[in-house]
Amino acid sequence: MKKWLIGICSVFLLFFWAGIPNASAASSKFIIINKSSNKLAYYENSQLKRVFKVGTGRSQSLTPEGKFRIVQKIVNRPYYTGNIPGGDPRNPLGNRWMGFNARGTSGSTYGIHGNNNPASIGGYVSSGCVRMYDNEVEWLFEQVPIHTAVIITSSGKSFDAIAKAYGYSTKPGGNPDYAGVTLKKGSQGEAVAQLQRKLTSSGFSPGGIDGIFGSATDRAVRAFQKSRGLTVDGIAGPATWSALNKSAPPQSGSSLMNSGLLKRGSKGAAVKELQQRLTAKGYSTRGADGIFGPNTEKAVKAFQKARGLAVDGLVGPATKRSLLK
Known part of the structure; x- marks a missing residue:
């Protein structure tokens, strides 16, 4: 009997200890999704780290609002409704799924996921889930552990103000940092939009701020690289980001x-x-x-x-x- 009790306790303690790092990591990170702007903000250690463009529900009520938790993380989740296997290019869930427990569900109904239609990102297009570009949801998937808080709202306030309203403190100076993201022709998302803003403020026009790394952005990057004595390859890597961040505005x-x-x-x-x-x-x-x-x-x-x-x-x-x- 004693041996049986000792065994049960040992297993319990093993699971308890194993869960501590995950819970601790989750407590230092949280996500805010603002449906008014269709932007997702990722915070770590009370500081804003990245902002992404997302797609949300076709109507106001479809994407639930409130505070939830990530309870599922799946790589290449199948699309059961259409019998499309995970990893298939036709899969509208993309290659990453982070399910959250909204409206009493278990993480299989509502989720933050990729998509096979990049043109839909930024719009009101889904049946309730939150869509991201595949390359961006891959990055976020690696940062976010199970139990991470997800706040969804419709607000005209800043992300920091929304965080405060939900009881989170934020540190000043939390500007989204994309310096570690390598971008090239064909890349899409908020990191590209930030690149385009920096190019424009440095006097090198990418032809607009649309978050799409096309021919005009490629030309602007190459012109900037040439002006700074960098390798002229059209790829915005660490050296190009560093030079852009040092480039003074007018x-x-x-x-x-x-x-x-x-x-x-x-x-x-x-x-x-x-x-x-x-x-x-x-x-x-x-x-x-x-x-x-x-x-x-x-x-x-x-x-x-x-x-x-x-x-x-x-x-x-x-x-x-x-x-x-």
């Missing part, structure tokens, strides 16, 4: 500050700097050509609305001061 004493009122139809260096600064702040002008056209006006208005300024599309002293901060 200074506050430049043509934008010294220009007059800028509006639709304006042209020149001040407009080009305006476009670079807007793009660097996340308001795409679809290029920095020095011509104040409809895309630049749209970006100006979006920036003005976000900063509580008069939304008139005119770049006067108040808008300039806010841009130059």
Whole structure:
């Protein structure tokens, strides 16, 4: 009898000890999904590490909101509804599945997963799950242990503010870090969008901020590499990221500050700097050509609305001061 009890206790302790690292790791990491922007934020040790574009439910109610936990992790999960095996290019679940326990389910109904239709990422397209680009969900899958918290909401607040509302503290300066991500022609996702922003703010236009590494982005990367004496291969690896992160944006004493009122139809260096600064702040002008056209006006208005300024599309002293901060 004693031997039997000792054996049971030993097995219990073994499972208990084995679960500690996993639970500990999960407690230092959490995910926030904001359906209003269709973005997913990954936090580690209270600091924002990466932000990804995602696809969510076709209607507001399909993707559940609240705080859940990752309870399943599966590589190449089959798509049972269509009898499509895991790993098949036709599989709409992609190659990674992280199921969370929403609405009393066990992790097999709702999940964060890849997808065989990259064009759907960013839209309201699913039956309730959260879609990601395959290459990005692969990275996230490796970071996230079972029991990791998943917060899903629809909010106009920042990710840090959402985290605070759910009882999580965050550290300042948690900017998404993509320096360790190697990108090349054909890559897609938020890391590519960040690359395009940095190229634009450095004066090398990728033709817009769409998160797709196409021919224009390839040309911009090569031009930047050539200007910095790097290997000109069109691949944004560690050396290119390092040079981009050191590349200074236009200074506050430049043509934008010294220009007059800028509006639709304006042209020149001040407009080009305006476009670079807007793009660097996340308001795409679809290029920095020095011509104040409809895309630049749209970006100006979006920036003005976000900063509580008069939304008139005119770049006067108040808008300039806010841009130059």
